[in-house]
Amino acid sequence: MGLLIYTLYGFAIFFFSGWIFIWLVHFLAIFNGKMKLHKKINVPAETPLPGVSIIKPLVGIDSNLFINLESFFLMNYPQFELLFCIHDDNDASIMFVKRLIDKYPNVDAKIFIGGSKIGINPKINNMKPGYDAAKYDLILISDSGIRMKEDTLLDMVTSMKEDVALVHQMPFTCDRKGFAATLEKVYFGTAHARIYLSADLVGVNCCTGMSALMRKHLLDEAGGLEAFARYLAxxxxxxxxxxxxxxxxxxxxxxxxxxxxxxxVQSFQNRISRWAKLRFAMVPSTIILEPISECVFLGILASWSLNFLFQFDPFVVYLFHALLWFLLDYALLCIIQNGSLPFAKTEFVIAWCFREFTAVIVFLKALWDPEIKWRTGTYKLKWGGLAEEVKTKL
Known part of the structure; x- marks a missing residue:
């Protein structure tokens, strides 16, 4: 009986400590967001700026692709090239790229079709010809769904100090209509941003590759794209x-x-599930830590631990936990949005509740089916992030 009591005390202290730690993560994210996001760029006119090679891997089209690609032709930056890497010569995105090249003849832009098979990662295979042809040492790898503002590239380049090798952008979303778009904005502005910003503040690698500026010669020193083609992440x-x-x-x-x-919504959740599978393979400890760091599950554990340790009413604790979590998430989203939200507060409440109550379902789905369906193939992950192709979609 004594061993059981000591064990329960151990779990209670662990869950209580984790609860306190997560509140620290909330406040670190808000602090870092206020400190670093949406700052004015002050670059003297005479300051020399390095050229940038922008690699755009493209597969397929959607209704926003043309305006997203056009935003790269309209950037206010003195010297850059656009390298469009397209999966095959039947891809519909070729039409959009050619129209834009004709529309903006003064922009240095080239098309590379077919890629090079250098590994398991289809994105790297697609980018390889453009990477080899890049004429500047700074390369920006930018996914097809990214839209640039006129000063986005300038913002990234001015962040590239002498001791910095990679400048990355925190994923967020443009204002769009529909519940799925609201859900995406809420997720990327709360749950994802909380981890991203707090990790960045303490120096943890949280980089995502949808928009990342890097020094090419340092990648070449590590073996070039070939050295990373065996990973999906x-x-x-x-x-x-x-x-x-x-x-x-x-x-x-x-x-x-x-x-x-x-x-x-299902497609969005599949995307989040795919990211979870990658994290499980690269950092196996997330299999345990990730679900207990979610609002709903952590609230249950914290309510029990505070009742066990201090006899607090678990119902009151859970209400306090959920309300404070909600308010901090709303504050963080407003910081990242840097303006009025494109939806009503009631829509935020609905999207936030939906995200929080389905988070564990998405996690379990990722754990149950470790295979990843991405682009034209299906892949199986190994510990450490290595991947092997299971089958190819014809």
Missing amino acids: EDFFFAKSLVDRGWKLRISSQPAWQNAAPLA
Whole structure:
């Protein structure tokens, strides 16, 4: 009986400590968001700016692709090239790219079709010809769903200090209509942003590759794209390779403005599930830590531990926990949005509740089915992030 009591005390202290730690994560994210996001860029006119090679891997189209690609032709930056890497010559995105090249003949832009098979990662295979042809040492890898503002590239380049090897943008979304778009904005502005910003503040590798500016010669020193083609989460291993050699990572002042056409809720959850599978393979401890860090599940554990340790009413504790979590998430989302939210507060409440109550379902789905369906193939992950192709979609 004594052993059982000591065990329960141990669990109660562990859950209570984790609860306190998560509140620290909330406040660190809000602090870092206020400190780093949406800052004005002050660059003297005479300051020389390096050229940038922008690699755009494209597969397929959606209704927002043209305006997303056009935003790269309209950037206010003195010297850059656009390298469009397209999966095959039947891809519909070729038509959009050619129209834009004709519309903006003064922009240095090239098309590469077919890719090069250098590994398991289809994105790296797609980018390889453009990467080899890049004429500048700074390369920006930018996904097809990203929309740029006129000063986004300038913001990223000015963040690239002498001791920095990679500047990444925190994923966020443009304002779009529909519940799925609202759900995406709430997720990327709360749950995802909380971890991203707090990790960045304490120096943890949290880089995502949807929009990342890197020094090409440092990637070449590590073996070039070939060295990372065996991973699906190439962005994590790009950053890890640089950090391991003593270089620093920096987050850009502007978030990455995702602007792909809003998908169905199920498609969005499949995407989040795919990311969870990658995290499980790269950092196995997240299998245990991730679900108990979610609002709903952690609230239950905290209510029990506070009742066990201090005899607090668990119902009152849970209400306090959920309300404070909700308010801090709303504050963080407003910081990242940097303006009025494009939906009513009631819509935020609905999307936030839906996200929180389905988070464990998405987690269990990722754990139950470890295979990843991405682009044209299906992949099986191994511990450490290595991947092997299971089958190819014809």
